[in-house]
Amino acid sequence: MYLNCHTYYSLRYGTFSEVALLQLAQENQVAQLALTDINCTSAGLNFVRKAQELDIKPILGIDFRNGVEPCFVCIAKNNHGYLELNDYLSEHLHHKKDFPVRPPKFKNAYVIYPFETVLQHEITNFLEHEFIGISIADLRRLRFSRLIGLKDRLVVQQPVTFRNKRDFNAHRLLRAIDNNTLLSKLCVTEQADPEEKMFPIQNLAAAFSEYPFILENTERFMKACSIHFDFSKGRKPQNLKNYLGSQAEDERLLEKLCEEGLPYRYPEVGEDVRARLEKELDLIKQMGFVSYFLINWDIVSYARSRNFFHVGRGSGANSIVAYLLRITDVDPMELDLYFERFMNLYRANPPDFDIDFSHHDRPIMTQYIFERFEHVALLGTYVTFKWRGMVRELGKVFGLPKDEIDKLCDGNFKDARLDGVSSLVVKYTKLLEGMPNYLSIHAGGILISDKPLHWFSATHLPPKGYPTTHYDMVIAEDVGLYKFDILGQRGLSKIKECITILEEARPDEIAQWDIHDIKRFKNDPKINGLVRTAQCMGCFYVESPAMRMLLKKLQVANYLGLVAASSIIRPGVAKSGMMREYILRHRNPGRAEKLAHPVMLRIMPETYGVMVYQEDVIKVAHHFAGLDLGEADVLRRGMSGKFRSRAEFQRVEEKFISNCREKGYADTLIFEIWNQVASFAGYAFAKGHSASYAVESYQTLFLRAYFPLEYMVAVLNNGGGFYRSEFYIHEARMLGAIIHAPCINNSDARNRIYGKELYLGFMYLKELEVRVVDRILKERTVNGSYISLEDFLDRVLISIEQASILIRIDAFRFTGTNKHELLWKAHLYLTKNVKIDHPKLFRPKQQDFQIPKLHTTDLEQAFTQLELLGFCLCSPYDLLVEPPKNSTGCKDLERYLNRHIDIYGYIVTVKNTKTHKGKRMQFATLVDQQGAVFDTVLFPPVAAVYPFQGRGIYRFYGKVVSEFGFLSIEVVKMQKQDYVQDPRYADMKTSAKVFGKSKNPLAN
Structure with missing residues (x-):
């Protein structure tokens, strides 16, 4: 009897799921009902699937509305009717059209006009497929309405939007969020009637007892509807059946x-x-x-x-x-x-x-x-409501000030200390959490x-x-x-651009190689040498500090080792404790035979009896626990989290445990294996997936090995990777490149390489407008290089603010004129007050102004680069107030093994993590004074006392340790080093004395 039911896929309106709706129907002895979400069909398929399991007849339809104003409810007679309704809704959603008073004549769908809508729009002359919906609230007015005479057109339309008062509260909050208004100012017309609830079927029938013909019409209506989708285990694919004709x-x-x-x-x-x-x-x-x-x-x-x-x-x-x-x-x-x-x-x-x-x-x-x-x-x-988003939305709904909302978002508060309004925000987040917010x-x-x-x-x-x-x-x-x-x-963009660069600059050399000739790459000693030494900066996912560390610990030196490492690095293996065990078994022959269960070792000999790949879950479930392959695959998929709550997954979990007990395994072993599966499977790669990643890694490693500078340019031009652009530029310098700041004649929007000369692109000048860059490059392409600042200003339409950026970064250094003098010239030639909106037809004669002699220091240029590029092109060590007191670097770590070392490092990246007890610790990767990379770890006691304070150079004192041959420093204490004062705002003479000519390989 319920022809108008909503779920929370009636976005920012409904309050519970399609499964909860079916459970509600069961509780109220309802054997058939229609799901009619508002302008949405997200829940339809799963509603039909779950209804079959609960022995409820599903009916599908759509509640068509303009905003919250009801237009009509349409119910599909069958699947063809559902297709008609979806076509109609999609047309309006795609073109953002309002729905008319009356829909088109559907061949396989019914239309129900709400009682109030019929009266408001004075709808008459109902067609055979059109009906009038009567809710319980409408009954008191029906007897006095002209519509009472249309007995064969009346059906029950009791909307279902809430289960209880709690749902109604959630609904009001959702409506306030949708309207971006305070809850206290939410208009009643934007809300549903609080009585839009489901009643036991007997109560509903009793309410309409005076009008038995309405109940009969509704019963006849619902019997005429039937919808079917095949969810059976042996269902046929619904994808395109034939690529050709048959x-x-x-x-x-x-x-x-x-x-x-x-x-x-x-x-x-x-x-x-x-x-x-x-x-x-x-x-x-x-x-x-x-x-x-x-x-x-x-x-x-x-x-x-x-x-x-x-x-x-x-x-x-x-x-x-x-x-x-x-x-x-x-x-x-x-x-x-x-x-x-x-x-x-x-x-x-x-x-x-x-x-x-x-x-x-x-x-x-x-x-x-x-x-x-x-x-x-x-x-x-579906994008669902999450904590921070909910707090922000509900904070606005309840009128909380922004600073209080920010505090709640951080989650650092105690419930007992919250005021009344903040407590309400926290309370109602539990109502909305997990609900779909938008598609x-x-x-x-x-x-x-x-x-x-x-x-x-x-x-x-x-x-x-x-x-x-x-x-x-x-x-x-x-x-x-x-x-x-x-x-x-x-990653593929990097490969493609690198090859494009090579085809233009070094066509004969790249022609000798096929990027898809993976077998050749796998056996190349130069490429495998990069893997063995973990020199993989810029090379797909193998460049991260964690992967670099794992490659060294596993002593990976070939493609097969990289395939294994690709999956071992995933969180599940580490979480289960098996990453360390795998490394131990790999490095210590005989350990696997001593410690691994014989069945586990037999089914996974290649990985020493340790689960590494997704296939291993299937193998363990099938061979160790005796599940069939279908059940084993349910287990694998269930571990991803998408199916974990489903009944079929729960059944397989129970069977896994019972089968193992029947095989005579001890409970300690059963649950040890189960816990490994549970913590591992959802994060693991299929072996083929890991192999695919390894293939792409070898393609990038080939380019890195044979064409390193061109490859680094491609990496930079495609957004870098794990690290900031600064460090790929540093890597290019370490590989032999000479780095140049953007140049008006040699740079493009992106980076360019000429032999070993790498010119940074205008892309790094964040305040330089794209349209200005386009003008510069277009004019240069058409009429050739710029010969002076005056020539540039005559040919390019540019404001003084934009020209200043180029001058300050020294893009006109080819003129041989100090940039301060160029800035004077630019200000004299351009005026801020007169906007020129068209290019000059004739070049004017420029007056030769007498400008005082000015000079620029290298230190000043470094700080200008920091401001405009985000990094400087000299060594950051040259900016220190006090030069480093030693030259200790990565090269000395082995000599200091198990001893304490005093070392300086420029931050590359810091990873914050937590111990099993929830305490914060940190891993940091740094560049030493010689340009080499080293790693540090700050355990909780040290991390609490010595926090990192942003980018810069730090002096570390700590113990050099080795884990499986990988050297790192366990920090005891550290101190951030001060940079000199920016000379542009300080005494130039004093600053210049600090800045000496660097012999560091980080510098040009």
Whole structure:
């Protein structure tokens, strides 16, 4: 009898989930009900899925409103009706159109006009599919209304928005947030009626007892409605079924492509390769995933035709078919990748391909997919209310001052000390926490469906301009829609730009190499030497301090070692305590045999009986605990957190434990293994995924090894990486580059390299307007280099403020004139008060002004660079008030092993973390006086007394320690060193004395 029910996907209006709605229906003996969220269909699919489990008949519809003003409620008779409603809603959402008084005539959907709406708009002449909704509150007015005569058109429309008073309070807060107003000023018309509740079915029938025909109409109405989506274990994929015309054609094409790929990937095709290929092809055909592979092949083939770089990641990298189709560059035979992680008969969902493109190329690839295929949409996701956001919103709703809101956001308070209003803010955050706030876009998920996407939900149109579903990836997979992940990645942009630079500057040298020839890279001693010594600055994810430390501890010197390290570095392995154990077993032959459980060692000999990859969860669950492969995969997926609360995951967890007990394992062993699985699986990589990352790492390491300066320029031009730009510039200097500040004739917007001369781009001058840079470069391209400041000012339309930035950074140093003199000239030639809005037709004769002789010190220039670039191009050690009292550096660490050292370091990065007891500690990476990098650790007692005070140089006193051969300093005490006073605001003579000519390799 309930035809108008809302969930919290009626965004900033509803107050509970679709599951809670169904549970509420059960409590009130309601056997069928309609979900009709306001202008949203996010909950529809999961509502149908859960209703089947709870033996409730689901009906789907939409509550169409302009703002909060009700227009009409539409109910789908069947799936085709749901498609009609989703088409209609999507058209209005995409074009931001208001809904009219009456909708179009739907073929497979009913329309219910609220009683008040009919009266207000004087709607008459109802069509066969149109009805009038009567709520309990409307009954007192119905008997006096002309509508009482339309007996066959009246149905029960008792809205359901709340369960209790608590929900109503949450609703009012949501409405205040949505209207950006104080709760005390929230208009009643912006709120729902407090009586929009669900009553036991007997009570509802009793309320309408005087009008039995209304109940009969409603019952007949609901019986005529039926909606079905297949959520069964054996459901068929809903993705595009056939890439060509039929399944047979698709299968022939897939076989043909694999045969064509064999000579490229395997010059000598062995029986093992043939057997693996046949096994995979049989299973792909059997499970109906042929078109899924062909669509991915189509996408990467188009990318190659455009010379776009891509990396195929995810569990699909475990597939030889994917390798032959060049979706991935990972050889599953070489790595013995676990086939059952990729696909098995128990696993309903297909292998997962994450295809990374350059962040420049990804938009083009997305557009191609939308144009190439018919039924395409981006995958949605929900942004939920989180603590800080809720506190800010509720603080405004309750009228708290900004400074008090800021204090609450930090979370450093005691409930007992809060005033009344602040207490209310904290109290009501618990009401809203986890509710969806607004719809957003999945990071890279694209759906390509056999049916129109509106068969499953409406779509909205975010700023990206592509239709986006109202549901997320979990629900999509439940109904058989499997996403194609098209992701943007700056690492590939770096590779592409570096090769572009080389093709222009050193074409003969780069022509000798193929960036996809990974087998050649794997065996290159120069590249493996960089891995062994952890000289990986700028090289994808292996450049971080943690990864550099792990490479040394594991003594990694080849591709296979890097594959393992890629997954070992993930939080789960460290959290379970198995990272340290893995290192110990790796470095101490025989330890695994002594300590590992025989079953664990047998199923994971390559990793010494330690779980490292996602596949290991499946192996342990299958071989150690006796779960079938489908249950093992539920366990793996459940550990990611997306399914952890689901009943199927709970059942598998219980079976894992009971099976182990039946096998006779002791509880201590069972729970030790279970805890490792629980802490590890959600953060681990599939082995194929780790291998894909290692492939890209080797591509970057190749460029770093053979073309280091060009590669560093590409890194800088694509946003750097783990570190600030300053340190990639420092690395380029250490690799032999001569660094120049931006130059009006040699610099572009981005960095440029001429042999070993690296000219910084105008991009670092944050206050320099983009349009000014465009004018400078365009004029230079058309009419040649600038010969003087006067020539520049004549040719480029520029304000004195913008010209001053260029002069101060010494971009006109080619003139040989001191920049202070140039600033005088610029001020004389340009006037602040007269705005020139067009270029000069004729160059005026410039008067030759007599300007006093001025001079600039190197120290002054360093501070100007600090201000304009964010870093200086000299050594930061040259800016100290007191020069370092020693020259101790990274080179001396081994000599000081287990002894205390006094050393200076310039901060590269600081990582704040907490111990198991919640105490703060820090890891810091620094550059010494010779330009080498070293690492320090500050344990809680030291971190509490000696906090880092921002960027700069620190003097450390601490003990040099070694863990698995990796040297670091356990800090005992430290002190930040003072820079000299900025000479631009101090006595120039005094400052100049401090600044001597540096012999430090950090300086030019």
